[in-house]
Amino acid sequence: MKFLTGLATFLVVLLSIVFFVVLPWQGLVVIALALAAWMGLTRRGQQAASVTGVGVSTLGQRLGSSAVIVIGIAGVVGVLVALFAMAQGYADTLRSTGSADTAIVLRGASASEVSSVLSHDSVLVIGQAPGVAKDAEGKPIVSAELVVAANLPLKNAKSSDDFGSVQLRGIGEEAWKLRKNAKILAGRKPEPGKYELVAGKGAQANFSGLEPGKEIKLGSQLWTVSGVFATGDSFESEIWADAQIVGAAYRRGSSVTTVFARLTGADAFEPFKAALTSDPRLQVDVDTTLGYFSKQSEGMSKIITIIGSVVGAIMAIGAVFGALNTMFAAVATRAREIATLRAIGFRGLPVVVAIMLETMLLALIGGALGGLIAWLIFNGYTASTLAGGSTGALTFQFHVAPSVLWTGLKWALAIGFIGGLYPALRAARLPVTTALRES
Amino acid sequence: MKYLHLIWAALFRRKTRTILTLVSITAAFLLFGLLDAVRVSFEQAGQSVNGAERLQTQSRLSFIQTLPSALESRIAAVDGVKDVAYANWFGGAYQDPHNQIFTFAVSPNYLDVYPEVEVDPAQRKAWDATQNGILAGEALIKKYGWKIGDKIPLQSQIFPNKEGSKNWNFDLLGVMKSKDGKAFQSQMIILHWKNFDETTPYNRGQVGWYISRVKDVNDADRVAKAIDALSANSDHETKTMTEQAVMANWIKQSVNISLIVTSIMGAVFFTLLLLTGNTMMQAVRERTSELAVLKTIGFSNTSVLGMVLAESVLLLLLGGIIGLALVSVLSPAISQGSGGVLNLPRVGGTTWVLGVALALAIGLVIGGLPALRAMRLNIVDALAGR
Numbered sequence: 063m064k065f066l067t068g069l070a071t072f073l074v075v076l077l078s079i080v081f082f083v084v085l086p087w088q089g090l091v092v093i094a095l096a097l098a099a100w101m102g103l104t105r106r107g108q109q110a111a112s113v114t115g116v117g118v119s120t121l122g123q124r125l126g127s128s129a130v131i132v133i134g135i136a137g138v139v140g141v142l143v144a145l146f147a148m149a150q151g152y153a154d155t156l157r158s159t160g161s162a163d164t165a166i167v168l169r170g171a172s173a174s175e176v177s178s179v180l181s182h183d184s185v186l187v188i189g190q191a192p193g194v195a196k197d198a199e200g201k202p203i204v205s206a207e208l209v210v211a212a213n214l215p216l217k218n219a220k221s222s223d224d225f226g227s228v229q230l231r232g233i234g235e236e237a238w239k240l241r242k243n244a245k246i247l248a249g250r251k252p253e254p255g256k257y258e259l260v261a262g263k264g265a266q267a268n269f270s271g272l273e274p275g276k277e278i279k280l281g282s283q284l285w286t287v288s289g290v291f292a293t294g295d296s297f298e299s300e301i302w303a304d305a306q307i308v309g310a311a312y313r314r315g316s317s318v319t320t321v322f323a324r325l326t327g328a329d330a331f332e333p334f335k336a337a338l339t340s341d342p343r344l345q346v347d348v349d350t351t352l353g354y355f356s357k358q359s360e361g362m363s364k365i366i367t368i369i370g371s372v373v374g375a376i377m378a379i380g381a382v383f384g385a386l387n388t389m390f391a392a393v394a395t396r397a398r399e400i401a402t403l404r405a406i407g408f409r410g411l412p413v414v415v416a417i418m419l420e421t422m423l424l425a426l427i428g429g430a431l432g433g434l435i436a437w438l439i440f441n442g443y444t445a446s447t448l449a450g451g452s453t454g455a456l457t458f459q460f461h462v463a464p465s466v467l468w469t470g471l472k473w474a475l476a477i478g479f480i481g482g483l484y485p486a487l488r489a490a491r492l493p494v495t496t497a498l499r500e501s
Numbered sequence: 502m503k504y505l506h507l508i509w510a511a512l513f514r515r516k517t518r519t520i521l522t523l524v525s526i527t528a529a530f531l532l533f534g535l536l537d538a539v540r541v542s543f544e545q546a547g548q549s550v551n552g553a554e555r556l557q558t559q560s561r562l563s564f565i566q567t568l569p570s571a572l573e574s575r576i577a578a579v580d581g582v583k584d585v586a587y588a589n590w591f592g593g594a595y596q597d598p599h600n601q602i603f604t605f606a607v608s609p610n611y612l613d614v615y616p617e618v619e620v621d622p623a624q625r626k627a628w629d630a631t632q633n634g635i636l637a638g639e640a641l642i643k644k645y646g647w648k649i650g651d652k653i654p655l656q657s658q659i660f661p662n663k664e665g666s667k668n669w670n671f672d673l674l675g676v677m678k679s680k681d682g683k684a685f686q687s688q689m690i691i692l693h694w695k696n697f698d699e700t701t702p703y704n705r706g707q708v709g710w711y712i713s714r715v716k717d718v719n720d721a722d723r724v725a726k727a728i729d730a731l732s733a734n735s736d737h738e739t740k741t742m743t744e745q746a747v748m749a750n751w752i753k754q755s756v757n758i759s760l761i762v763t764s765i766m767g768a769v770f771f772t773l774l775l776l777t778g779n780t781m782m783q784a785v786r787e788r789t790s791e792l793a794v795l796k797t798i799g800f801s802n803t804s805v806l807g808m809v810l811a812e813s814v815l816l817l818l819l820g821g822i823i824g825l826a827l828v829s830v831l832s833p834a835i836s837q838g839s840g841g842v843l844n845l846p847r848v849g850g851t852t853w854v855l856g857v858a859l860a861l862a863i864g865l866v867i868g869g870l871p872a873l874r875a876m877r878l879n880i881v882d883a884l885a886g887r
Contacts, residue, residue, distance in 0.1 A: 171667030
């Protein structure tokens with residue numbers, strides 16, 4: 063019988079955790095309101111409220127053991143939020159790179175820009191496709207770009223083996239027209255026909271020697287850094303130069319890897335795609351930049367989220383047992399008090415609710431603390447990675463988004479829920495006479 | 502040692518509390534074992550004895566840039582080079598573009614440069630003789646349930662074939678194995694470079710990178726410089742590094758693993774310190790009168806101090822060893838169960854040593870304060886309950 067109740071409780075806990083995890087924040091507000099109404103309006107609810115009041119007011123006297131719950135949960139939530147903020151920042155950077163009304167055209171079956179090849183003729187055909195926006199002079203806003211990679215020494219490099227890969231994008235004047243968010247921060251744009259390049263803000267932070275006016279060596283050629291640009295998305299992890307010159311330096315002739323096209327609107331994409339994919343002169347894949355860059359981040363964000371969840375789950379197990387320990391001790395020290403309450407007519411439910419609320423309150427404080435610490439340390443923290451199918455280091459910033467904090471708080475509440483339930487049940491089940499006799 | 506049963510009894514005086522604390526400690530060390538094993542396996546990537554004698558020559562400009570195939574005979578002529586192989590990136594995926602598989606188009610002698618990769622001699626012979634043949638790693642064959650003789654369709658995300666299609670078809674002729682699956686070839690497919698070069702219109706006799714073995718490992722630096730000197734000031738300058746350095750460079754660019762592991766473990770152990778520290782304080786406070794009795798019957802101050810310290814160290818060691826043992830048992834089981842999809846690293850000796858040392862250190866720190874308090878205990882006050 064005892065085993066069966068134990069099993070039943072365990073199943074209830076599992077179900078409520080699953081329910082809780084999928085619950086949106088509105089659901090939680092409804093539950094909180096219902097609980098408040100119950101405490102305000104019914105007799106049992108009022109009992110529960112007064113018992114909770116006693117428990118919470120004595121928290122100060124049990125500062126040490128209460129702190130165990132708060133800090134334990136703060137640790138879990140802090141690590142969790144930091145890892146999720148990393149995934150979020152990575153995905154945000156790539157997602158903001160694209161929009162629904164610009165299209166990217168690559169040679170069919172190309173995994174990334176670097177592996178694509180498009181001839182000069184194809185570029186002309188793509189510019190004539192329906193749905194492409196025209197500029198004031200009536201020219202289509204299409205940018206043919208040649209993406210390659212280059213090795214550069216890393217910042218703080220100790221030896222010549224400390225180099226990293228950066229994406230080098232050969233562009234023309236159209237690239238600046240197409241990307242309205244691209245701004246020159248210092249210096250000027252590279253001049254056509256010269257070995258000059260502009261460095262993205264992210265690339266500049268990652269690699270050494272990318273200050274305006276300096277010269278860098280790519281392979282056997284010397285290039286002058288003419289300026290620094292920012293776009294606020296993943297393009298600023300790159301360095302840009304004149305497409306003709308990049309083509310010459312990398313022996314690519316007049317071919318390009320990618321064509322970006324500004325469309326007249328998001329709804330112009332389908333006809334644009336249909337026209338290009340059915341054109342017998344071309345063999346290309348067409349996507350919106352939004353779709354393309356979101357897809358690039360998918361795998362990586364998923365991996366970080368899974369790692370974060372596994373690490374968080376193991377830490378959560380530790381924290382649950384820490385909370386259980388503290389709450390069992392708290393219930394034990396208050397055994398006589400609880401028994402007295404029950405002797406004068408308080409029922410079991412208010413006692414259970416009171417202890418659960420107390421634990422969840424502590425958990426909430428812990429969760430908020432952990433989230434705050436993670437936000438203070440990691441929000442805006444800059445990291446870079448080569449992973450995720452790109453051929454150059456991608457610089458991104460950790461982003462402690464509200465949704466990430468909310469996930470952290472949910473974990474905190476779930477830990478508090480389990481940590482409080484068993485001690486609460488014990489307190490309610492303890493025979494009154496035994497508890498009163500305990501010293 | 503003679504007090505062990507006494508310490509043990511004190512530890513399990515309150516069973517629930519000790520067991521709950523033990524589970525917390527176990528969880529912390531479980532996480533430590535997992536993360537540290539990951540860190541160690543990242544650090545040791547490519548650091549085999551065979552890896553040290555292999556040099557990798559790539560384009561100095563970028564790893565995507567190819568090199569002329571004429572360089573092969575010139576590298577082979579460099580003093581100190583034993584043999585030279587070469588390979589190209591193929592960019593294969595199986596069935597779904599997301600199922601990416603490391604696929605290299607390689608020279609006929611590629612496997613000779615990797616003596617740790619074991620291929621059945623009959624299978625090797627069949628592969629050598631079949632233009633369209635491939636060899637696949639043991640882990641891949643298990644993962645996708647392939648059999649020798651199967652036709653394997655692969656999508657190349659870089660190179661179309663003659664018809665302009667990304668879909669290539671190959672005959673699977675053999676398995677690449679290695680002792681305890683350590684060589685990266687057990688996750689890989691190789692095809693003939695010649696077949697690749699003739700089938701795709703985009704390669705035109707180019708080579709991705711050269712792998713050369715040196716005769717003397719200590720001579721590797723000089724040989725690397727000599728190889729790079731071959732193409733200095735040409736339009737295809739090269740960068741030659743040991744396989745080990747290439748791997749380390751790649752990992753460094755991808756993920757700062759040690760920073761992540763250190764910060765997570767920092768948070769975990771800080772939390773653990775407070776959690777268990779509080780438990781130990783509580784345990785000693787509860788036993789004040791018992792400790793006074795011990796002192797009354799003649800236990801010295803230092804032995805009381807030692808006993809409390811030993812108790813907390815014992816608690817941490819128990820939890821730590823259980824946690825590390827769990828990872829050691831679980832990670833091969835998970836790797837096995839997932840059929841090579843999830844490859845969790847093994848918990849090595851360094852992780853164990855580090856783990857046990859950490860348990861000892863944390864135990865001493867946690868036990869310190871309660872132990873001092875127990876040592877300074879005044880018998881009369883303690884017995885009187887003051």
